[in-house]
Amino acid sequence: MYSDPVISVENLSKCYEVYNKPHQRLLQMLFRGKRKYFNExxxxxxxxxxxxxxxxxxxxxxxxxxxxxxxxxxxxTLNPSGGEIHVRGRIAALLELGAGFNPEFTGKENVYLNAAILGLTLAEIEAAYADIEAFAEIGEFIDQPVKTYSSGMYVRLAFSVAVHTKPSILVVDEALSVGDARFQAKCLDRIKQMKESGVSILFVSHDVAAVRTLCDRALWLDKGTVRAIGEVFPVTAQYTEHLFDRKPEKAPDISSPEAKPQKREVLQPINQWGSHIGIIQSAGVYDAEGVQKNLYTDHEKMIIKIKFKTQSLNTIEGLSVSFSFKNLAGSDLIVGSTWNQKLSFTADNGNTQEVCFEVDNYLCSGDYLLVAAIENRSSAAIHYYEYVEGAQYFSSSFIGNASGQFMPRISMVISNDSVRTGTLTP
Ligand SMILES: Nc1ncnc2c1ncn2[C@@H]1O[C@H](COP(=O)(O)OP(=O)(O)OP(=O)(O)O)[C@@H](O)[C@H]1O
Structure with missing residues (x-):
């Protein structure tokens, strides 16, 4: 694994000729080489x-x-204008709608055609056909022309063909988002299985959480150039920051003055954005005695304190203070918000306000980070005044065999005809 490249791309470029008026295309054909009627x-x-x-x-x-x-x-399916591509192995692609199928052919005919284009022999296609049909779950539509399909049906069949042709490289574009939630989950599950079996995967998504869950590395494209490629979390964090159109400013020291970090140093936030960076004065995780710690044990009380000043805001209507515990892959595990409790704030006139959230530690052993956020939720789209990802890093240490991600108290009962025993763990 991870040895030789299966895809190698060097200085790859694509330039489109863009004509302002339709007739300029004709003029360009007539006077090619003499004048340029298009913009690049x-x-x-x-x-x-x-x-x-x-x-x-x-x-x-x-x-x-x-x-x-x-x-x-x-x-x-598209010719480059420059650069080189080297691909080693069979590549199966699930590109956005429109790629792949002939609309006049039935689903079954398209399966045969598509699988043949992907390099399968007739015997291989026949062996795989039942599985392809079963996975797609489109019933009798398999014998109807593809032009009669809904976009969801189209994607089901296309995905099913792509994953059953034993590719060594799978390319998945945004297409999956067309399917319903159950089918999307089924597809993601299949993608994970393929990943585990050693298939190389290129996965395009706007869903940062999905990329963080599934991918080993991330590549961020911005206006046709590669802005970053590398570990998933930092690259997706930079991208998210960019989406909020805020330059990464130097993070203020948000560990509170009374902070006494134990065992490890307090790290700088990995990511920070918002329209009012600096309104969060401090954010950290404390124990029941009020000591800020970086290690929490089984079911220990954790108090998340977020201190802030709202003086610089025009309005505090819709103001909400939130925290999240994320794993190091960036997935939200626990989220708490004053918005959920319909708590409202008063103007602070420059005084520091503090919100404390209290939660028992149910996180299994591992490393986690704290997100602190101050938001305006008065309209449908949340506006972030400040979002600090990595306000504090901490670990959870579970004594005993805790597997999974959380270890809440679980009551158990074993019963048979004569005996009934119950217990509360751990
Ligand atoms: N045939 C074309 N002629 C001119 N411009 C094109 C053509 N096809 C794509 N483009 C332009 O190239 C740019 C990149 O398009 P592309 O579809 O690759 O973006 P994308 O990142 O996949 O976007 P999305 O997330 O919306 O699917 C866009 O500005 C698009 O308008």
Missing amino acids: FWALKNASFKVRAGETVGIIGSNGSGKSTLLQMLCG
Whole structure:
């Protein structure tokens, strides 16, 4: 695993000719070489990266950043304007709607056609056909022309073909988002199985949480250029920060003056954004005695304190203070917010206010980080005044065999005809 590259891309570029008026296209054909009637638009410029065998790389970027353009060139459905692509192994792609199927053919005919294009022999296709049909779950529509399919049915069949053709590289574009939630979960599960079996995967998604869960590395495309490639969490954090259109300012020291970190130093936040950076004065996790600690044991009380000043805000209507515990892959595990309790604030006139959340530690052994956020929720889209990801890092140490992610108290009962025993663990 992770040895030789299965995809190697060097200075890959795609330039589109953009005409302001339709007739300019005709003029360009007539006077090619003599005059230029178009503007150049670089959908991708000088992209270079490698994907190693068995690796899952998430591709993130805002709308129009060049993700689909890149994937189409990798899959050979679009010609590059420059650069080189080397692909080792069979690549199966689930690109956005429109790629792959002939609308006049039935689903079954398209399965045969598609699998043949992907390099399967007739015997291999026949052996796989029942599984492809069963996984797609489109019933009798399999014998109908694909042009009669809903977009969800189309994706079900396309995904099913892609994963049953034993590819060594799987490319999944945004297409999955068309399916319903159950099918999406089923597809993600299948992608995970393929990942475990050593298939290299390129996974395009706007869903940072999905990329963080699934991928080993992330590549961030911005306006056709590779802004960052590397470990998932830092790259997705930079991308998220960019989405909120805030330059990463130097993080203020948000560990409170009374903080006495134990065992490990307090790290700088990994990510920080918002329209009013600096309104959070301090944020940390404390024990029942009020000591800020970096290690919590089984079911120990944890008090999350967030101190802030709202003086710089025009309004405190809709103000909400929230915290989250995330794992190091960046997934929210526990989220608490004053908004849930409908708590409202008074103007602080420059005084520091504090919100304390109290929770018992149910986190299994591992490393975690605290997110502190001050938001305005008065409209449908949350506006972040300040969001600090990594306000504190801490560990949980569970004595006993705790597996899974959480270890709440679980009552158990064993019964048979004559005996009934109950207990509370741990
Ligand atoms: N045939 C074309 N002619 C001109 N411009 C094009 C063409 N196809 C794509 N583009 C432009 O190239 C840029 C990159 O498009 P692309 O579809 O790769 O973005 P994307 O990151 O996949 O976006 P999204 O997340 O919205 O799917 C966009 O600005 C798009 O308008």
